[in-house]
Amino acid sequence: MxxxxxxxxxxxxxxxxxxxxxxxxxxxxxxxxxxxxxxxxxxxxxxxxxxxxxxxxxxxxxxxxxxxxxxxxxxxxxxxxxxxxxxxxxxxxxxxxxxxxxxxxxxxxxxxxxxxxxxxxxxxxxxxxxxxxxxxxxxxxxxxxxxxxxxxxxxxxxxxxxxxxxxxxxxxxxxxxxxxxxxxxxxxxxxxxxxxxxxxxxxxxxxxxxxxxxxxxxxxxxxxxxxxxxxxxxxxxxxxxxxxxxxxxxxxxxxxxxxxxxxxxxxxxxxxxxxxxxxxxxxxxxxxxxxKIDELRCVLPELPQDRRKRYIEELHLPEYDAGILTANKEITVLFERTAEICGDPKEASNWIMVDLMKLLNDTGTLPEDLKIRGSSLGEIIVLVKDGKVSRASGKELLKAAFMEDAIPSEYADQHDLWLISDEKLLEEIVEKVLENNEKARNEYLAGKTKNFQFLLGQAMRETKGKADPGLLRKILEEKM
Ligand SMILES: [Zn+2]
Known part of the structure; x- marks a missing residue:
């Protein structure tokens, strides 16, 4: 003491x-x-x-x-x-x-x-x-x-x-x-x-x-x-x-x-x-x-300490997340809009706490100077969740929205980031891969289960890594 x-x-x-x-x-x-x-x-x-x-x-x-x-x-x-x-x-x-x-x-x-x-x-x-x-x-x-x-x-x-x-x-x-x-x-x-x-x-x-x-x-x-x-x-x-x-x-x-x-x-x-x-x-x-006092009380926004409490109790976010998300007005506004658009507060928090914070640190940007809008980040999260773009492409979209306020769907068009979720097209690709890999297929059918990963990899390669992975796996399972 x-x-x-x-x-x-x-x-x-x-x-x-x-x-x-x-x-x-x-x-x-x-x-x-x-x-x-x-x-x-x-x-x-x-x-x-x-x-x-x-x-x-x-x-x-x-x-x-x-x-x-x-x-x-x-x-x-x-x-x-x-x-x-x-x-x-x-x-x-x-x-x-x-x-x-x-x-x-x-x-x-x-x-x-x-x-x-x-x-x-x-x-x-x-x-x-x-x-x-x-x-x-x-x-x-x-x-x-x-x-x-x-x-x-x-x-x-x-x-x-x-x-x-x-x-x-x-x-x-x-x-x-x-x-x-x-x-x-x-x-x-x-x-x-x-x-x-x-x-x-x-x-x-x-x-x-x-x-x-x-x-x-x-x-x-x-x-x-x-x-x-x-x-x-x-x-x-x-x-x-x-x-x-x-x-x-x-x-x-x-x-x-x-x-x-x-x-x-x-x-x-x-x-x-x-x-x-x-x-x-x-x-x-x-x-x-x-x-007069009542009138001004009405225009006061929810205070950071009250928001922190609400994030923990109602949105079930960890105390740590709630602390960081309310430490700064710009981050709070971004989080709330993102969560509203994507409908998933925890996911919105993850993207902000991990990916966005990293961008802020790497570029030395102050939260006050943030260009990215909550509507953009919300859209990116939905695109990744729905399998329209990969998680890696999601990060690329985030970076583009962060650096130049790019609109995610337009940027994905311009840079060909969409995953292939056209079932017909994926079926054709899978059939072609199976034809070219007869031996691996037969071995699989005879019990060599690890060949499944090999065939999946071949099909993914055929799409240049652009297939919706869940959908491709499902089609391959069916075709086998
Ligand atoms: Zn004066």
Missing amino acids: SEFEMVVGLEVHVELKTRSKIFCSCPTRFGGDPNAHICEVCAGLPGALPRLNKKVLDYAIMTSLSLHCEVTKESRFDRKNYFYPDLPKGYQISQLYAPIGRNGYMDIDISDPAGSSAVKRIRIHELHMEDDAGKLIHDETGNRTMIDFSRCGVPLLEIVTEPDFRSPEEVVSFLTELRTMLKFIGVSDCKMQEGSLRADVNLSVRAAGDPVLGTRTEMKNLSSFRAVSKAIGYESARQWEIVRNGGTIDRETRRWDEEKEASFAMRKKEDAAEYKYFPEPDLPVLRITGE
């Missing part, structure tokens, strides 16, 4: 996938020339008034519901005041006193790889809406810093957990599950490398079994799950080293340096009071009705 315990909570910032910004109609597109997408509202010019993008509120409520949060009936915005060059207004519009969602949870899988399956509930403290700041661009040659305000006003959700994590693995499991869920409900792309999912880690340590919480630090600038995991390992070891030697931890914000694989003190951690929060006077109170 470890001598110390880490206590970790997360603040996850999620960029919402709306077309326009949270308080103005500027586009939210990633990239483009610096400062191409700004107006007087998001650039913070005096006198400009914000108006809430309705879609942002819808997405915030949908996310609250998916995280089992209570939706606040009278939610409000507040100003968080601080000075920083990337913040032209001099304050961020956020929610402190009445955030949109509170008291939720998400269950994460903490099964150990050896086999025992276990679930842990991570409590969600709150979820609130806010606007993003601009981006500082440091010019290495000229020793200057420039500001791109295009990101100002991009809508964010901040999801704050309770300090329920006890290991980096639990944190990564939560972030993975959260990302899958947010993509499923369609509110965010969750691309960590583009900054649309950012996690800050609050961490403290204490002697194992000690009920009192230690002083925590906050770590920022974590741009991948790997960085999150490494940073937690590093920071917990750093803190424990200090505590064990009788030192004290400073309450501070630290920056993770990916290259040096170490965290560095950035600034003393601010208290909420230092931000001089006050209610945002330019935006009205949000009165959210029960009808």
